[in-house]
Amino acid sequence: MTAYFGRRYALSASHRLHTAALSSEGNKAVYGKCSNPNGHGHNYVVEVLVSGAVDPETGMVVHLTELDEVVHAQVIDRFDHTNLNLDPLFLNRVPTTENLSKVIYALLKGALPTGELVHVRVEETENNFFECSGE
Amino acid sequence: MIYLTRRTTFSASHYYWNPAWSEEKNRQVFGRCANRNGHGHNYTLEVTIEGEPDPVTGFVVDLKWLRDTIEREVLSAWDHRHLNLEVPEFAATDSVATIPTTENLAIAAWRRLKPSVSGADGAHLSRVRVYETPEIFAEFRGEP
Numbered sequence: 001m002t003a004y005f006g007r008r009y010a011l012s013a014s015h016r017l018h019t020a021a022l023s024s025e026g027n028k029a030v031y032g033k034c035s036n037p038n039g040h041g042h043n044y045v046v047e048v049l050v051s052g053a054v055d056p057e058t059g060m061v062v063h064l065t066e067l068d069e070v071v072h073a074q075v076i077d078r079f080d081h082t083n084l085n086l087d088p089l090f091l092n093r094v095p096t097t098e099n100l101s102k103v104i105y106a107l108l109k110g111a112l113p114t115g116e117l118v119h120v121r122v123e124e125t126e127n128n129f130f131e132c133s134g135e
Numbered sequence: 136m137i138y139l140t141r142r143t144t145f146s147a148s149h150y151y152w153n154p155a156w157s158e159e160k161n162r163q164v165f166g167r168c169a170n171r172n173g174h175g176h177n178y179t180l181e182v183t184i185e186g187e188p189d190p191v192t193g194f195v196v197d198l199k200w201l202r203d204t205i206e207r208e209v210l211s212a213w214d215h216r217h218l219n220l221e222v223p224e225f226a227a228t229d230s231v232a233t234i235p236t237t238e239n240l241a242i243a244a245w246r247r248l249k250p251s252v253s254g255a256d257g258a259h260l261s262r263v264r265v266y267e268t269p270e271i272f273a274e275f276r277g278e279p
Contacts, residue, residue, distance in 0.1 A: 003238045004274035006264075049274075054242070057153055058164060059234035064271065065166070 004118060005061040006049045007068070011076055014041035015084040015095040039083065044097075045123040046075060046104060052115030066113040074107045097124040101132040109134065138261055139195040140183045143205050145214035148175035149235040152219070154227050173217060179266040180209065180244060186258030196258045208247040237273035240265045245275045 016039035017031040027035045034040070048071060052061040079087065084095035093099050105120040123129040150173040151165035161169045168174070182205055186195040218225050218235040224243045225235045233239050245263045252260040266272040 001242070001278060002276075003241060004276070005238060006272040006274065008270040054236075054238045057155070059151070059236035059239045061238050061273070063164075 001054060002051055003054050003061050004049055004051050005067075005115070006047055007064065007071070009046045009048070009071055009076055011044045011046055011080045012041060013044065013079050013082050013084050014039045016040070017094055017096060018085075019094050039085065042124050044100070045129075046071070047119075047121040047123070048108065049118040049121070050112060050115040051118045055114075062113060062115045070111050070113060071108065074111055075104050078107075097122050097128065097130045098132075101130045105132040105134060136185055137188055137195050138183050138185050139198075139201075140181050141198060141201045141205065142179060142181050143202070143210060144177060144179050145210050146175060146177050147213055147216050147218050148173040149218040149225075150174065151234050151236065152227070152232065153234060154232055155230050173219065176267050178240070180205065181262075181264040181266075182244075182248060182252075182260070183262040183264070184252065184258050185261035189257075196252075201252075204248065204251045208251055209244050212247075237265050237267045237271060238275075240267075241273040241275040245277065249277075 016036070017034040018027050022030065048067070050062050050067065054061055079100075084090050084100065087095075089103050090099070093103075101120050101122040104122065105117065108120065109117050117134070119131050119133040121129055121131045150170060151168040152161055152171070153164075156164075182201065184196045184201065188195055213222060216222055218240075219227065219232075222235070222243075224246075225233050225239070233243075241263050244265060245260065248263065249260055252258070260277070262274060262276050264272055264274040
């Protein structure tokens, strides 16, 4: 019987939305103040949703502390209190929250202790969020 | 198709313990959650109903009816209770227990709600989500 387990993590990072494919005016037109040269930051919330059978012995889809270890090792330790633009994964990718959700999905897919990754939701602010459920 | 969600809260205590295991193994797997005197949470229960808005009322389901149904079927049995000791679906025997994890609470809430909600006009239960804390939740979308 499939159930879903979700866990939310906090991550603070800076970024600048800017692409070399556009002129300075083009970047300003598309990204507005998100393109200011020195960047800015957010307190992101990363929600990880895992599906799987409920283990009859533990009552769990995935053990919380094992999931935490994976998410910290793969995602939080990598991005928390960093400048996202400087991470190799964003060298050729604008660190929009859409792309951050895709990158985090890819880092976690296949790394979970048990269960299947259903989605990664990244909340950039209380009012903006983005979800990646894979290809 | 519209998905309508009603959010309610309840407070309860519980502990995690598998009676088929040694004390040592329970402690190893469940950590502090295995403390036998229990501990408590402020839970949030979200119930999502799927259906088309009624052409006359514009409602998928009447929210007061939904609130009363959640109250009668779930909250009256769970709120301000010790889940392991007072709630039938989590009562342990000598060797078997349904441990009141967030996953099992989501399944149990679904089973309590399903018969009543299936009776509502054209609407049916889509999802039950239980938050144990703002950072931890489990969801159930029905039996296969």
